[in-house]
Amino acid sequence: MANIVQFENVGLRYGHGEETLSDVSFTLAGGAFYFLTGASGAGKTSLLKLLYLAQRPTRGAIRLFGEDAVTLPRGRLPGFRRRIGVVFQDFRLVPHLSSFDNIALPLRVSGVPEGDIEAPVREMLAWVGLEGKADARPPTLSGGEQQRVAIARAVIGRPEILVADEPTGNVDPDMAERLLHLFESLNRLGTTVVVATHDFHLLGRIPDAHMMRLDKGRLHDPTGSLRHPASGR
Secondary structure, eight states: OOEEEEEEEEEEEOTTSOEEEEEEEEEEETTOEEEEEOOTTSSHHHHHHHHTTSSOOSEEEEEETTEESSSOOGGGHHHHHTTEEEEOTTOOOOTTSOHHHHHHHHHHHTTOOGGGTHHHHHHHHHHTTOGGGTTOOGGGSOHHHHHHHHHHHHHTTOOSEEEEESTTTTSOHHHHHHHHHHHHHHHHTTOEEEEEOOOGGGTTSSTTOEEEEEETTEEESOSSSOOOTTTOO
């Protein structure tokens, strides 16, 4: 599988403090599944921000889809970001919009004709098990339901990469496993999936997943060899 992401000696510093990320190097292969692990404060969210182009590195090189992402002109950022789906830790749903309209939002922003929106949004609602919640607004949904709306919104545009930041942190174990199965299903369709988590109980659920571990801003077990989460092979 071709590499679609490459980080080389990437460093990230906020303000004048110490580096949040130091000398981070790894590659992501198209169509693979990755777990990014590490304790709270290890730098997982910062690394993901670099990956979905919400932040530029202080130093180092990042190549995304074969192009230099560090020097990418600002005008080209929206096009690149549409190729990356993001599930945020705090969901970031629009509270006054229905589940249907939250999921449809990326399509409308991209200029998809209104007549072409109904079918894919209904498909996504069914995919995440929320067919009966199309008209419900986020404040009336449970945490797990809100998370599933956020996932459907992230993947409605069929992204080449899906990035999920602690997607199971606000749900019970049964829902966490269900969400993970949704990511696995998307991965089987060819999307590269990166799930950041500190929940080590999930790591054995995807036998072929690659593992990356952050510790105090430095990457250990950089991707390059396949490691089984349970055995460490």
